[in-house]
Amino acid sequence: MKTILVPFDFSEEAENAFAFAKELATITQAHLKLLHVIEIPTAQNFNTTGEVGLGGDDINNIFVIELVEKRKKQIKAIEEESKDKAYKFSTKLTFGNPYAGISNEVAEIKADLIIMGSKGSSGLEELLIGSNTEKVVRHATCPVITIKGAISPKSIKSIIFASDFTKENEAIIPHLKKLQANVHAQLHLVKINTPNSFESSRESFSKIKSFVDKHKLDDVKVEIYNSDSEEDGIIQYAEDNNIDMIAMATHGRTGFMHLLSGSIAEDVVNHSKRPVWTMKIKK
Template sequence: MKSILVPYDFSKEAEYALQLAQEFAAKAACKLKLVHVIEIPTTQHFNTIGEVTLEDSYVDKIFMTEMVEKRKEQMKALEELHREKPYQFSTKILYGNPYAGIASEISEIKADLVVMGSKGSSGLEELLIGSNTEKVVRLSKCPVITVKQPIHTERIKNIVFASDFSENSKKVIHELKDLQTLLGAELSLVKINTPNSFENSLVSKKNMKAFIKANDLTNVKVEIFNSGSEEEGILEYADDVDADMIAMATHGRTGLMHLLGGSIAEDVVNAAVRPVWTMKFK
């Protein structure tokens, strides 16, 4: 792990994410970058030299100017706080759409991990627009850890990896294996059996043992858990074993396919209290 990105909006959840990312950066001796995106009002346009011009009232322009200056001061203060840390720390302010800014920064710094706060969303809000966190989870090229509560790396000793252990799972397990090694954690592999997606236990165990052998996994255990749905089963099993983190792969569907099929990973990110590690199939 060489580079960690933290999208930061000054919320308490973002602060929890930053604290966790600091501990990861110290353990891995890697770069840590914090990015803050300032959303430009929808009544914007660009002048001939590319500057953003607000068409709102004079009061709105003053408010935006003051907010930008305040954020610059806050970011500078954060840089000062991290000056003597055992990792390289930097900050950046972007303007515009939050998801687009975060995605651009992931690519620019070739991030190996994104750690971000999440408030979760549900119901109509989730159906219509989702959250920036959901979009990053769905489309990020690197693993994403979402955080809702304070968590420290020394407390992450049991990671639940929920999967069907198909070929797609093999595309993300090596990244999760690196995290497991960094944390010295046990990996609990769980197959969720549901009425609509039932698999014989003997078949499941055979596939899981083959998965362990093929990927040279150690400090690992396997479990088959029955539930009404995949999402419920993952959350219930994590509660049952008092897991410290949930890990999943996500298909990264967009548009109509996402609207029709949804994403179990995004649903778990929204509902889980525990931190959730996700990675899109490559």
């Protein structure tokens, strides 16, 4: 792992994600980059150094100028705190849409991992709007770890990887093995049986065993768990077995198909209190 990107908005969840990322960067000796995106409410002229040319409403202009200066000072303080760390650290302050800013940065620095905070969403907000975190989970070209509460990578001793263990999931396994190696956790390979996707225990165990053998997975525990839905089953299994992290593949569906079928991974990110590692399956 060479580069970890942390989108940072100064929220409690972002602070938790940053703390987690700093520990992981120490373990992996990765370059840790902190990105802060300021959303400008009206049309402004600005450059990447934070110099803003404003027009329009004076009150809005004053607010933006003060916010930019405040954020520059806060980021400078973070840089000072991180200058003697065991890993390379850098920051970037930019302007615009947070999701677009994150996506552009991922492409520019070729990030190997994104670690970001998540408040989660529910109800109508979840259905119609979603969040920047959900969009990143859905579209990112590298793995994403979403963090809600304070947690240390060293405390992660178990990871559930819920899957149907078909061929389309195979591409993410090298990345999952790196995660397991970095945190030294046991991997729980779990097939969630639901009324709509039932599979016999014999068939499931055979499929998972072949998956383990093919990818040379070590320190694994194989389980079948019954539930009303995949999302509920994943979260319930994690709760019942005191699992420290959830790992999943996401299909990255968008538009009409996303509204029809949704995304189990995004639902789990929204509703789980545990950190969730996700990676998009490339089509």
